[in-house]
Amino acid sequence: MTFQEVARLYLRTPTKKLKRGKSATAQHCLNWMGHKLPSGLRDPVTRKVYRYSKFHHDKNPHLKIVMDKTSGRFHNKDIGTLISNDVTEMEDSLIFEKGMSPSGVNNYVKYLRALCNYAKSKRSVKFLDFPEFEVVEPDGREETLTAKQARDLIQHLDPLRADMVEMSLATGQRNGNITLMRWDWIHPKHTNVSVPALSTKNGERLMLVLNKDAKRILAKRLEIQSRVRDEHPSFSTEYVFAQIDPKGKSFGKPFARTSVTNKTWKQACAKAGLPSTTRFHTLRHTFASWHSGVGTTVEELMLAGGWKSAAAARRYIHRDEADTVRISARTEGMLYQ
Numbered sequence: 001m002t003f004q005e006v007a008r009l010y011l012r013t014p015t016k017k018l019k020r021g022k023s024a025t026a027q028h029c030l031n032w033m034g035h036k037l038p039s040g041l042r043d044p045v046t047r048k049v050y051r052y053s054k055f056h057h058d059k060n061p062h063l064k065i066v067m068d069k070t071s072g073r074f075h076n077k078d079i080g081t082l083i084s085n086d087v088t089e090m091e092d093s094l095i096f097e098k099g100m101s102p103s104g105v106n107n108y109v110k111y112l113r114a115l116c117n118y119a120k121s122k123r124s125v126k127f128l129d130f131p132e133f134e135v136v137e138p139d140g141r142e143e144t145l146t147a148k149q150a151r152d153l154i155q156h157l158d159p160l161r162a163d164m165v166e167m168s169l170a171t172g173q174r175n176g177n178i179t180l181m182r183w184d185w186i187h188p189k190h191t192n193v194s195v196p197a198l199s200t201k202n203g204e205r206l207m208l209v210l211n212k213d214a215k216r217i218l219a220k221r222l223e224i225q226s227r228v229r230d231e232h233p234s235f236s237t238e239y240v241f242a243q244i245d246p247k248g249k250s251f252g253k254p255f256a257r258t259s260v261t262n263k264t265w266k267q268a269c270a271k272a273g274l275p276s277t278t279r280f281h282t283l284r285h286t287f288a289s290w291h292s293g294v295g296t297t298v299e300e301l302m303l304a305g306g307w308k309s310a311a312a313a314r315r316y317i318h319r320d321e322a323d324t325v326r327i328s329a330r331t332e333g334m335l336y337q
Contacts, residue, residue, distance in 0.1 A: 003074040003082075004034045006119045013118070029111040033090070036072025070097045080125045082116065084132040084309035091136055102136040109133050130204060132308040134315055144289040144318045145274070145282060152272035158264065160255075163217050164241050165283060170213040172287035172305035175261075175280040177206075179254050181240040190215045195306075206306045288316035 007030045012021045021027075070093050074082070087109065094100040094108060113133040119125040145153070150169060154162045164178050171178075177195055185193050193214075195206040210218070221240050228244045229235045235244075237252040245251060261280050269278045284305070291301050298310045298317075307313040 001079055001119070001123060001125060003077045003079045006079050006123060006125070007031075007034050007115060009123070010115050010118045025107060026111045026114075029108045030115060032071045033074045033108070033112065034072065036075040070094075079116070079119050080127050082127070082131050083129050084312060087112065087131050087133055088309075088311045095136070105136045109135060130308070132312040134312045143282065143285040143316075145278075145286045147290075149272065149274060150283075150286065153268060153274060153278075156268035156271040160241060160243065161260065161265065161268075163221060164260065165280075167214060167217045167241075168280065168283040169287055169290075170211055170217065171208055172284050172291075173208070174284060178280075179241060179256075179260055182238050183240060184238065186218060186240070190218050200306075204308075208304075208306060285316045285318060288313065289318045292317045292319070 010022065011027055011030060015022060073090055073093065074086070090112070091105050091109065094105045095102075110133075116127070116131060116133075120127060120130065150165070154165055157165060167173070167181075168175075168178050171193070173181075173195075177199065180199060181193070185195060187193070190210060192207060192209050195208070197205045200206050218240065224244065225235070225237065225242065228246075232246050235246070235252055239252075239254045241254055242252050243250045243255065265280075266276065269276065287305060288301055291304060296304065298313050301307065301313050301317075302310065305313070305316075307316075
């Protein structure tokens with residue numbers, strides 16, 4: 001099926017809020033990807049493009065006025081052939097050709113991901129290599145922590161959140177995969193964790209090997225839950241990071257994903273001297289940057305953290321000035337040796 005065929009079906013699928021189909025933003029984003037201007041208007045006068053777009057919009061109100069010389073990237077493309085590099089090139093086009101902000105680009109990424117998941121699950125489209133969808137980070141946002149900053153953050157968090165941070169730094173996993181990690185995902189010997197397809201961002205099963213730090217956290221949580229179970233026989237949970245306050249309403253349940261970085265998180269960040277923009281996802285960036293700093297290759301990083309493409313993994317690597325100086329010094333004196 002072509003991109004336009006799947007998009008047409010997807011956009012007409014009712015939602016809980018809109019029985020007539022998807023939102024105007026979804027229409028806007030996907031129509032920009034699938035509809036191409038005629039060759040005579042590829043270097044157009046703005047007024048002519050507007051009239052051309054309005055003509056089609058009047059014929060079909062679902063077709064928003066979004067056409068320009070950058071639109072139609074996936075025009076007549078078999079959606080099953082989309083790969084991660086196509087997503088990256090689309091993001092570059094939106095940023096450098098259209099001058100769009102990161103938050104705007106992320107809207108396009110979000111709806112393209114939704115469309116691909118719809119094609120895979122509802123239309124039985126077989127993808128050659130299901131693309132990886134990574135959000136574009138706003139400029140100037142703190143993307144990685146030093147070891148000292150990470151220790152300071154852990155020190156000021158409650159024990160459960162602290163263990164979740166350590167597990168994320170050990171595995172590079174996202175908030176959702178850590179928060180909802182279940183014991184039946186873990187190998188009996190704690191050697192690896194198998195995240196089922198329904199719980200991953202790209203809809204594919206993820207297998208991760210656990211290092212000593214991750215194994216230590218698992219053993220710690222197992223011991224804590226065993227002690228709680230001895231004291232409160234009614235305690236039962238399938239989650240690694242279940243809440244253990246017997247007086248709480250969520251006794252035995254995991255945090256809601258948004259609750260992990262609530263007021264408690266922000267207060268801990270402030271006490272640790274971290275920027276207010278520090279998120280749980282910052283830990284995934286930190287994981288990648290730490291690995292890169294000790295010589296882990298991009299290919300190895302993809303295996304360690306579960307990235308599907310080298311381009312996606314590279315976005316998480318952030319070098320500081322000291323790293324740059326150290327890399328530059330590697331070839332000093334080679335000319336005259």
